[in-house]
Amino acid sequence: MSEAQFYMPTLGELLDKELQPREYLITPWLRQGESAMVYAPTGVGKSMFALSLALAVAGGGQFMGWKSPRPYRVLFVDGEMHLEDTQARARLLLPSISGYDPALIRENFRLLARQAQTSDVDFPNLAEPEGREIMEQGAKGFDLVVLDNLSTLATVEDENSVAAFQPILQFLMRMKQLGKACILIHHTGKGKDTYRGSSMLATTFEVILGLEALGGMRAAHGTAFRLKWDKYRGQKEESVRSWEAWLESGTWKWEVSKHEEVDLLVDEVRTGEYPTQKALAEALGWDTSKVSRLKQQALSLGKIKEGEWSRLLGEARGGQHGERVQEEPDF
Secondary structure (H helix, E strand, O other): OOHHHOOOOOHHHHHHOOOOOOOEEEEOOEEOOOEEEEEEOOOOOHHHHHHHHHHHHHHOOEEOOEEOOOOOOEEEEEOOOOHHHHHHHHHHHHHHOEOOOOOHHHHHEEEEEHHHOOOOOOOOOOOOHHHHHHHHHHOOOOOEEEEEOHHHHOOOOOOOOOHHHHHHHHHHHHHHHOOOEEEEEEEEOOOOOOEOOOHHHHHHOOEEEEEEEOOHHHHOOOOEEEEEEEEEOOOOOOOOOOEEEEEEOOEEEEEEOOOHHHHHHHHHHOOOOOOOHHHHHHHHOOOHHHHHHHHHHHHHOOOOOHHHHHHHHHHHHHOOOOOOOOOOOOO
16 A cells, blocks of 8 residues: 555644544544443443443434433444343433434434344454454444443454454444444453453544452442443543442432542542652642541452552652662651
């Protein structure tokens, strides 16, 4: 392929070009041509969550404090659910979506389900070139593609292999190039605190959301989770918070998670920018006793280990090349 086939503007051309702002499909965290991953253990409610998001986007409605500015066309790809179950879930969830267009939501949402196909139809496998081509063609005319879930839509022989996930990344990047937003639903790994497979899978996503199982009375209703933002490139605002969400009598309910400050602390530590807990407290606008208390909560909840915490602060003191500097006493 010759260089003349690529669009390569000069800096001047780039600065002078009037670029059309990308529209939000889910305000404030998913725009046209962006991708997100939602991961959770089996049975926590990731498919119910994904379906609710898809319905809100298809109808231009609102869900869990997030708004779809207008109705968009949504392709929901399901690798395992029976049509009857998806029908029942859609009927259950629709009343929890507010402000949607009742006519357009029926037209804009389209389901591509493995279990709805006849026995002579080979469902596309995203790990294979032919499967990716079929899915790409099927995505034409849609603004959002929801893939539920990776384990049922792509045959990955070695989930710890970087090369094994290259086909999936190729498809996601192709969706970006075509201006399609994409939400990938995935399972947790053995540790239950992150997604299954190679860390390379995270490279293409603007947003990664983890759903952690909730206990107590909320879990008695079946679907109950704590939502955490593992990756978010946008500007944080009120609706981008750690929620505790649950379905009660067919209605979504949610509130700010009690662990939100713990998650914020862990996220800040993992930036590797803070040489001491005092510096961390100053950056967050907290006192040092609060950082110490929340650190202990983070350790007891398994969100970070003492060794990782010490290593991150040590690396910030020593720099990337291991220079020895005077260490400020911690507490």
